Amino acid sequence: MTAPSTRPIRKKTGRPRSTADNDPAGAAAGRARPARPAGDDRPRAPIRTRGLTKEYGDLVAVDHLDLEVHAGEIFGLLGQNGAGKTTTILMLLGLAEPTAGQARVVGLDPARHPLEVKRRVGYLPDAVGFYGDMSGRDNLRYTARLNRIPRAEAEPAIDEALEQVGLAARADSPTDTYSRGMLQRLGIADALIKDPDVLILDEPTTAIDPLGVKEILDLLRSLVTERQMAILLSSHLLNQVQSVCDRIGIFAAGRLIGQGTMPELAHRFGDDIAHVEAEFETADEAGAARVREVLAAIPGVVDVAAPSRPDGAWVASVSPVGEETRVRRSILAAAAATGLDLTSVRSVPPSLDDIYRRAVERAAHGHARDVR
Incomplete structure (x- = not known):
């Protein structure tokens, strides 16, 4: 697998936008696109919703969603399959009409101006579709023609996008020879040739090997750093969301039950329990059983989890929050008293x-409210 390029990404050059900024119908008719004004007039929050709701009969798929995604950040939309994430994305793209509320994407109403929104937003669905008998490069050329990008602009943009996502060496191979990870990276290249202000990705790393996942997440971070894009990443994979997202929104049963940075979410949903990690040298099952017994006997420890790998740490769940220092001292004392080989202990x-489970549990009991 060819790794994505590490050279700097081209900063936004202000390629001419469609006249659909003010006249979407004119854009559809193929009128010339004027250049963007010299000052960058992109909205601070290129994605914004207020009370956005979608109902299918008696089913409320999205329930009064208030959301902002800012330029220069990756916002993770986290939730189980069926939580309402994909329906939200479809409304943002103008592919589904809201029952109530409103959405603005790059300042436009997707329900009224879907074609212009699609021109200015890069979208990567969970299952990318390309013509298998065409090369990666030719698939991107096809996308460029659909978006009425002049060939003189399209060719260098395609070359740069292919290099950036690590597919330059395979650009002229048929896409039916690509792995899923390569197809996903080609999907990102497909989105980038439009020079978008916003990138929306729906489960972009499903069924991709760990190295491929890292390459995609690193690429997304570089796009935010270099292009100041707004990226909305929908996923149910918690560790990936935590590793790459600046802010996270937790979705459950169509509602956004919490949003913020990790520290903000931890303050709100992690205020009733803390964790202390302790590493022991244990050679057999009897030693592991002894560690569990010692940790569980410490006052304030409400749960004990064994290491998930041989060189991992035991995790003692502590309640109430604020008792971690005392518990750490108790672990040190207990290890010394029992002869256990303790190598490290930390909060x-x-x-x-933890945050996701508590948020969903509170929402199920009616204790969660949207974070503004």
């Missing part, structure tokens, strides 16, 4: 898994 913040 750790709540993980996104």
Whole structure:
């Protein structure tokens, strides 16, 4: 697998936008596109919704969604399959009409101006479709023609996008020879040749090997750094969302039950429990059983989790929050008293898994409200 390029990404050059900024119908008719004004007039929040709702009969798929995604950030939309994430994306792209509320994407109403929104937004669905008998390069040329990008602009943009996503060496191979990870990276290249202000990705790393996942996440981070794009990443994979997203929104049953940075979410949903990690040298099952017994006997420890790998740490869940220092001291004392070989002990913040579970549990009991 060819890794994505590490050279700097081309900063936005202000390629002429469609006249559909003010006249979407004119853009559809193929009128010339004037250049963007010299000052960057992109909205601070290229994605914004207020009370956005979608109902299918008696089913409320998205329930009064208030959301902002800012330029220069990756916003992770986290939730189980069926939580409402994809329906939200379809409304943002103008592919589904809201039942109530409103959305603005790059300042436009997707329900009224879907063609112009699609020209200015890069979209990567969970299953990317390309013509298998065409090369990666020719698929991108086809996309460029659909978006009425002049050939003189399209060719260098295609070359740059292919290099950036690490597909330059395979650009002229038929896409039916590509792996899923390569197809996903080609999908990102396909989105980039439009020079978009916004990139929306729906489960972009599903069924991709760990190295491919890292390459895609690193690429997304570089896009934000170099282009100041707004990226909306929909996923149910908590560790990936936590590793790459600046802010996270937790979706459950069509509602956004919490949003913010990891520290903000931890403060809101992780305030009732903390964790202390302890590493022991244990040679057999009897030693592991002894560690569990010692940790579980410490006052304030409400749960004990064994290491997930041989060189991992035991995790003691502590309640109430604020008792971590005392618990750490108790672990040190207990290890010395029992002869256990303790190699390290430290407090750790709540993980996104902890936060997500608590948020969903509170929402199920009616205790969660949207974070503004």
